[in-house]
Amino acid sequence: MGIDVPWPRPGTLRTAAALAGAGFRRWATYRQAMLAGAFTNTIFGFLRCSVMLAVAGGAGGVAAGYRGPQLVTYVWVGQGLLAVVQLWGWTELSDRVRTGDVQSDLLRPMHPVLTYLTADLGRAGFAMCTRFAAPLVVGALAFQLYVPHRLTTYPLALLSVLAATVVSFGVRYLVNLTAFWLLDIRGVLVAWMLCANVLTGLYFPLAFLPDWVQPILWYGTPFPSILQAPVDVLVERGSAAHQLSILAVQLGWAAAVLAASVLVQRRAERRLVVQGG
Amino acid sequence: MAEHPRATAYRALLVAQVRAQTQYRFSFWLDAVSSSVVSLLDIVAVLVLFRATPALGGFSVRQCLLIAALGNVAFSLADASVGNIDTMRQYIRTGRLDSMLLRPMGVLPQLVFGDFAPRRLGRVLQSCLVLAGTLIWIDPQWTVGRAVLVVAAPLAGAVIFASVFVAGSTVAFWFVESGEFANAFTYGGRDFTLYPISIYPGWFRKIFAYGLGFAFVAYYPALALLGVADPLGAPAALAWCSPLIAVPAVLAAALVWRVGVRHYRSTGS
Numbered sequence: 001m002g003i004d005v006p007w008p009r010p011g012t013l014r015t016a017a018a019l020a021g022a023g024f025r026r027w028a029t030y031r032q033a034m035l036a037g038a039f040t041n042t043i044f045g046f047l048r049c050s051v052m053l054a055v056a057g058g059a060g061g062v063a064a065g066y067r068g069p070q071l072v073t074y075v076w077v078g079q080g081l082l083a084v085v086q087l088w089g090w091t092e093l094s095d096r097v098r099t100g101d102v103q104s105d106l107l108r109p110m111h112p113v114l115t116y117l118t119a120d121l122g123r124a125g126f127a128m129c130t131r132f133a134a135p136l137v138v139g140a141l142a143f144q145l146y147v148p149h150r151l152t153t154y155p156l157a158l159l160s161v162l163a164a165t166v167v168s169f170g171v172r173y174l175v176n177l178t179a180f181w182l183l184d185i186r187g188v189l190v191a192w193m194l195c196a197n198v199l200t201g202l203y204f205p206l207a208f209l210p211d212w213v214q215p216i217l218w219y220g221t222p223f224p225s226i227l228q229a230p231v232d233v234l235v236e237r238g239s240a241a242h243q244l245s246i247l248a249v250q251l252g253w254a255a256a257v258l259a260a261s262v263l264v265q266r267r268a269e270r271r272l273v274v275q276g277g
Numbered sequence: 278m279a280e281h282p283r284a285t286a287y288r289a290l291l292v293a294q295v296r297a298q299t300q301y302r303f304s305f306w307l308d309a310v311s312s313s314v315v316s317l318l319d320i321v322a323v324l325v326l327f328r329a330t331p332a333l334g335g336f337s338v339r340q341c342l343l344i345a346a347l348g349n350v351a352f353s354l355a356d357a358s359v360g361n362i363d364t365m366r367q368y369i370r371t372g373r374l375d376s377m378l379l380r381p382m383g384v385l386p387q388l389v390f391g392d393f394a395p396r397r398l399g400r401v402l403q404s405c406l407v408l409a410g411t412l413i414w415i416d417p418q419w420t421v422g423r424a425v426l427v428v429a430a431p432l433a434g435a436v437i438f439a440s441v442f443v444a445g446s447t448v449a450f451w452f453v454e455s456g457e458f459a460n461a462f463t464y465g466g467r468d469f470t471l472y473p474i475s476i477y478p479g480w481f482r483k484i485f486a487y488g489l490g491f492a493f494v495a496y497y498p499a500l501a502l503l504g505v506a507d508p509l510g511a512p513a514a515l516a517w518c519s520p521l522i523a524v525p526a527v528l529a530a531a532l533v534w535r536v537g538v539r540h541y542r543s544t545g546s
Contacts, residue, residue, distance in 0.1 A: 032454035043461035046481050047468045051326070054476035058330035142478075186304065190311040197315070203322045208329045
């Protein structure tokens, strides 16, 4: 069971596309929850945006290198991206480990990491069309958003969002994989929540933290790559070269967390005891 | 006649919950400690913002910290007592609420006592310590009035938050998949009370500060404790109105709850 190396084999691409499509359609059915989530993101957008504008106002227009409109965009894009990278509450895999359902994942001809990743990308695609777009539209109507000056920023930002989703998926997958050892992953989830809220740049832009912390966070942890990175690319904080270096860090982390997922998955499968089997 | 056995039943529910949850000792303490660390981050976030700016909406770091600390105590008290009501949407979705309606007890107390989470008390303790620390740091000129206010305001604020929790949970009676909708007002309300209300745009402030009463949780009481006039020009007496706001808030929440329960048609399964 289980195929160890997740490299494409004949038909993998078509399967992946089908899985991504299924992920998209599956999430498109939860319409009420989608609307409720977008509404909540919008309210938090107003709250955080007011705070950030007060910070910019108090700091004389520029706070840690961000101008007012850049901070406004930071808030609204951040609220939209929350659902795209699905920062909170993904326990699907760990639930399946606990119930034993995970065995059917292992029987499939595609590597589990790749299966879950493609389905997650489909979900993220749907979130981009709805959960990302809705708060951004409201933010644009109510506040003055920063509009990127360089045309190259748009494709770079899209790539950055894609990389952010992959990094977030990898970290969530690793968090869920701990269920093979722990079964109950509540403690790990709380630790992940802590990192997700603060170290990704959701609560405040990471540039507000002391300078010496920055390289440790960006190079030493995957968290800034999940939220702060795509936002910084989009609001053009720094030159085009800086944008590319952010993207490079993200791609590095995406590769690292996926590789770690595959490795840990291999170890985990040896631990698997299907309960009540 | 009916009163006494009911009280016994509620107490039995409560004790059973506490005992059940403290059985897994490691998990319990990990949860209690880490969830109070999570809520401490709200306060840390305020301090981080002041690294980037010397003032927020005309308020200094000490003044903002007092507002945040008061709001934090009020929220953690409400969260510990009725915060678990947001699990009600699962009860409705799965149809388990039906069995609650059949029992000779109120649904609301069943939910509150039957899902009581003692780990949330860690947050209450943490927020009280932060408030005490902040008060020592800013050292307001103590009067009897201010001493009463510093105790009464978080209690009244907790009642306001609790009303919002209960009223928000009833949305699930009408929209089963309402998900995070109520969070906009419960957790959103918490975020709102952490900062001076002068920073919010006009209509948004009117809804949250006055419509939902959140200005009376921390902002006005903090102004009175600090002896600062409201930059928005509200009379100083408003600081003492928190309990007066808490009463209609409870009545409104009770009304919405009753209407919601009557409206409940079960999900049918």
